[in-house]
Amino acid sequence: MEEYILIFRHEDGQKVASPEQMEIWMKQTMDWIGSITAQNKFSGGNGLPFDDSRVVKPNGVVTNGPFGDIKETIGGYIIVKADSVDEAVEFAKGCPVLQGEGNSVEVRKIAKGDGVH
Amino acid sequence: MEKQQLIPHLFRTEYRKITSVLCKRFGIEHIEMAEDIASDTFLLAVEVWSYKGLPENPTAWLYAVARNKAKNQLTRNAIFSEKIAGELQLHSDRSVSEIEIDLSDENISDSQLQMLFALCHPSIPVEAQIGLSLRILCGFGIEEIADAFLTNKATINKRLFRAKEKLRLEKIRIVFPDEIEIDKRLETVLTTLYLLFNEGYYSESQNEVLRNDLCLEAIRLAYLLHENDKTNTPPVNALLALMCFHSSRFEARKSNNGEVILYDDQDESLWNKELIAKGMYFLSQASKGKLLSKYHIESSIAYWHTVKADSEEKWGNILQLYNQLLILEYSPVAALNRTYALSKVKGKMTAIPEAEKINLVNNHFYFMLLGTLYENVDNEKAKMNLQSALLLAKSDTDKQVIQKKLLKFEQVF
Incomplete structure (x- = not known):
């Protein structure tokens, strides 16, 4: 069994959602994670809030948040257990983030730290 | 109360108090001596009360006898005087004959709680923790414990013996855990009480009275934790709420001929409203603080089950709670129940x-x-x-x- 990280990419992090919309997304996300957890395939995850975010560049340049010259942001991630990348991709297809136009979920295998990877 | 009923009743309520106080006084290594003195006290009561009649205050009589027996034991036993009483003297500067056995309400309650922490020490297996708690803190007989675990007396005796050995070897002290340690130790205690309750609630034992007793004892021990400021934490209240909500359906879940009645078919007028109200009270107490334990989530799920009628709100909430519970701690039962809730919210096809x-x-x-x-x-x-x-x-x-x-x-x- 491998572990894969599913990274939520938002095309435009500056969009502000209404509290009602946020609540609907939250529920959808919890149902999605609940479904993965019910199969005992959930390893962990977190949302990445936009407040208090910084981008650090060479020569000590620090900017507020990733919203400036780069538009795309990462909204969160979960880590799942899966037998293959295909299974991880199936999990990713259910991610509510994909309802937003231009958004995507990146699926990456997590190195095991066993000296080989 | 008739004499025939009074002695078993007193045994249930007083045996554990006497044992806890004595054990705390002697130290965990003398747990068997504490048990023996408590048992001997009741033997003497049976004997004396049957020809002399009941004393005016039976509980006080028991305490007086236990106190004397304990003092005699301390004085008589030479090895004991050297090893333990000698130390006691050093600490208290009193001679053996003046040793006090404190059977005040306060010391009884403290001793029982401290025993609970000692018996639920993480160094002994959880099954042994439950067995020991049932024996020492609930006054259950070996046969009853064997019945509850669906095993025989020899197995239980062995299990308890090994556990006591372990407590001796580890030199477990009968004290309240330090403030920094208490939450962690409480976790083990709560797990034991949770399992003790489940043992009664889901047990295969056909002995209905015994099963209800297991649940009531679990509630009683949890209530001891609730009554003490040091241990009255949000998870304790959440567990108490969970136990109350579940217990409210005791009457409704068995038919007259002993068959199980499933939740959907239960007559909700048989649900115990008083226990539901108590559960709500404990749940509100549990919501103080920031910590969200699995007992919080499970008691919230149990709360929604006290509302019989299906509604979007009920099942929507239950589904979200199961999602949270699974993320906190996966279990097959939670996975299956979550999917049942999902069918109520989104339909069977989903x-x-x-x-x-x-x-x-x-x-x-x-x-x-x-x-x-x-x-x-x-x-x-x-x-x-x-x-x-x-x-x-x-x-x-x-x-x-x-x-x-x-x-x-x-x-x-």
Whole structure:
């Protein structure tokens, strides 16, 4: 069994959602994670809030948040257990983030730290 | 109360108090001596009360006898005087004959709580923790414990003996854990009480009175924690709430001839309103603080089950709570229950593929869930799944429930 990280990419992090919309997304996300957890395939995850975010560049340049010259942001991630990348991709297809136009979920295998990877 | 009933009753309520106080006084290494003195006290009561009649204050009589026996023991036992009483003298500067055995309400309650922490020490296996707690803190007989665990007396005796050895070897002290340690130690205690309660609630034992007693004892011990400021934490209150909500359905879940009545078929007028109200109180106490334990989530789920009528709000909340519970701690039961809640919120067509992904092919509850979900969707599949469940079910109760469901299929379809 491998572990894969599913990274939520938002095309435009500056969009502000209404509290009602946020609540609907939250529920959808919890149902999605609940479904993965019910199969005992959930390893962990977190949302990445936009407040208090910084981008650090060479020569000590620090900017507020990733919203400036780069538009795309990462909204969160979960880590799942899966037998293959295909299974991880199936999990990713259910991610509510994909309802937003231009958004995507990146699926990456997590190195095991066993000296080989 | 008649004498025949009074002694067993006093044994239940006073044996544990005497044992706890003495054990705390002597140290855990002399746990058997404390038990023996408590037992001897009751033996003497049976003997003396039967020809002299009941004393005016039976409890005070028991305490006086226990106190004297304990003092005699301390004085007589030479090795003991050297090793323990000698130390006691050093600490208290009193001679052996002046040693006080403090059977005040306060010391009784403190001793019982501290014993609970000692017996639920993480160094001993959880089954032994439950057994020891039942013996020492609930005054259960070895036979009753064996009955509750569906095993024989020899096994229980061995288990308790090993656990006591372990307590001795580890030199467990009968004290309140330090403030920094208390939450962690409470966790073990709560797990034990949770399992003790479940043992009663879901036990296969046919002894109905015993099963209810296990639940009541678990509630009583949890209530001891609630009553003490040091241990009255949000998770303790959440666990108490959970126990109250579940217990409220005791009367409703068994028919007159002992058959299990499933939740949907229960007569809700038989649900105990007083226990539900108590559960709500403890749940509100539990919401102080930031910590969200699994008991918080489980008691919230149990709360929604005290509302019988199906509603979007009820099942929507239950689904979200199961999502949270699974993220906090995966368990097959929670996975299956979550999927049942999903079917209530989003319909069977959504829930069936989700259920099949769970794929717990050795678990009869998995097939029972599929049987339920396929009902009226594909009755052939429903029947097949129930038959698989029947093959895997171990307890008579579960088999009964499945057979009843299967029978319904034969008749209707």
